[in-house]
Amino acid sequence: MPLHPDIARVLAGLPAPPPGPLDPAAMRAAEEAQVPPVADRLPLRSVEDLTAGQVPVRVYTPHESDAYGLLVYFHGGAFFLGSLDTHDHVARSLAKETGLKVVSVGYRRAPEHAFPAGLDDCYAAVRWAAGNLGREGATLAVAGDSSGGTFAAAVAGLARDDGFDRITHQVMFYPSLDLDFDVDRYASLRENTVGYGLETAGLKPFNAFYLDSGADPADPRVSPIKRADLTGLPPALIVTAEYDPMRNEGELYGRRLKEAGVAATVSRYPGAGHGFVQHFSWIPEYHRVFEETAAFLRGTS
Known part of the structure; x- marks a missing residue:
């Protein structure tokens, strides 16, 4: 089907990006300026700001x-944008639809x-949540969108690898799983x-802050699709x-997981x-992603 008309209308109204190199501080400030006040957000039983060791987390109890x-x-x-606030609405919707306590990192x-x-x-927060909020045998899912899906x-x-077997599910929304951005690697890099x-030409500059910090695209911790053995996930x-x-890289990863028996x-x-x-996700057919996630976590998808 064509691009959803509501999405097309929003994209058509966006201003052209400013010339020159990306400015993380300015881009973060622009994102934060779009965050609605707390009174306008989806209400839940409680929302608490805590620390998982030294890591800030926000815990949502539905x-x-x-x-x-x-x-x-x-x-x-x-890997350089986003925050607890810019994605607060995503965490709230996940908590409401799944009925799980959500720990946003x-x-x-x-x-x-x-x-x-x-x-x-991210890994430390999972271990902290398992030890401080979870219980043996209960659901402990990890989830993320885009670079959060990478994590x-x-x-x-x-x-x-560590023998930590408490994670029961992994959920990835349009994940970035291969940070080798050769446009000939996947058809979708050419088609879209x-x-x-998000444009193909923007992938390298947007991810350059992460790659220049020492993240090697050949490392499976950076590009999970490079992991040779996917069994036991x-x-x-x-x-x-x-x-x-x-x-296409997300869909290939799904096929590789299936081939590994996952x-x-x-x-x-x-x-x-x-x-x-x-x-x-304010568009009804896309808000359904939270319901699909809930069904998956309940084992009814």
Whole structure:
């Protein structure tokens, strides 16, 4: 189907990016300026700002219950953008629809913090959540959008390597799984080059802050699709977008997981581009992604 008309209308109204190199401080400030006041956000039973060791986290409790499963969420933003606030609405919707306690992680970002600082924070937050908020045998899912999806996949791999077997599910919304941006590697890099929000030519400069900090695209902690052995990883839900340059790498990762014996579901959202969970989940057919996630985590998808 064509690009959803509501998405097309919003994209058509966006100003051209300023000339010159990317300015992380200015881009972060512009993002934060769009965050609605707390009074206008989806209400939940409680929302608390805590620390997981030294890592800031925001814990969302959806309703009154004697016990909760956990979902640890990593926001997107090309490893240098995004925050607990810019993705607060995503975490709230995940909590409401899944019924799980959601732990959103304020990990350290590039370029101020070199690789693997952000990944280390995400993994540490999962271990902290399991030890302080979770219980044996309950759901402990990791989830993320875009670069947060990279972290979700990488954390699942680190946990397997460490023998930490508490993670029950991994959820990736349009993940960046291969940071080798050779345009001939995946057809979607050619098919969705321009006109859909995230453009293929923008992948290198947007990820340069992370790669220049020491993240090697050949390292499976950076590009999880490079992991040679995918056996033993937790069941996965991989959500892709029809008009995303990174669509095919997510779908390939799903196939590779299945070939390794991992239960994996790949769900492509038609008419959507990269970032639709963050920016366009107010559209009913895209808000459904939270319901699909809930069904996956309940084992009913």
